[in-house]
Amino acid sequence: MEYRPGRRGFLTRMLLAATALPAALVGRAHARPARDFDYEYEVTRTEEEWRALLSDYEFAILRQSGTEWARSSPLWNDYRQGDFSCKGCDLQLYSSDWRVALDKGWVFFAHSLPTAVMTDIDPGNPYGLRREEGTAVVEVHCRRCGSHLGHLLVVEGQLVHCVNGTSLIFAPRTG
Ligand SMILES: [Zn+2]
Known part of the structure; x- marks a missing residue:
């Protein structure tokens, strides 16, 4: 599989400029399991248990690898110290x-x-990137429960974890 960092970076910049795309991912009709490979996560729940724990919106992101609307999570520009x-x-x-x-x-x-996240090749070809063309997106998920967090992307020349705030709980540090 050929790796094309230049083209991927270009596409990444394009996708981050196109705010309509994440909504399309959240709204995509086909549901699929969060993981397609055989791995035993430490925390497992049935779909019913996940749906009882999460809102429909959260379920679409954490368990169906959706992407939240840009700027929809209050965490995106909350730069307080915390975990x-x-x-x-x-x-x-x-x-x-x-x-x-x-x-x-x-x-x-x-x-x-360290040891907090695992990666997968996103099979959904989000943003039109295609696995067979070497431009599939590296997906990032929780290593304990398998919930989808976001992707590894090159943004403005820097490799970053681009994470849905919806997938996170923020605990500000006090004192
Ligand atoms: Zn988890």
């Missing part, structure tokens, strides 16, 4: 120490906490 954990299982995933300030409407980090 970010998974809305699906409370595992601590990210720290404000690694926030990256990008005016794009999602929550960006340079790193996750």
Whole structure:
């Protein structure tokens, strides 16, 4: 599989400029499991249990790999010091120490906490990127419950975790 970082970066810039695309992902009609490969997550729930835990909007993002509307989560421009954990299982995933300030409407980090996240090749070909053309998007999810967090993207020349605020619980540090 050929890797084309230049084209991917270009497409990434295009997609981040096109605010209608994430809505299309949330609204896509076909539901699919969050994961297509065989891996035993530490936290597992039935679909009914997930739906009882999450709103329909949260379910579409965490469990069906949807993408929230840009600027829809209050976390996107909340730069207080604190810790970010998974809305699906409370595992601590990210720290404000690694926030990256990008005016794009999602929550960006340079790193996750070690051992906090896993990756997958997003099979949904979001943004028109196609696996067979070497431009499939690297998806990021919680290693404890498998919930979808976002993607690894090159934004303004920097490799970042582009995370849905909807997938996170923020605990500000006090004192
Ligand atoms: Zn989780």
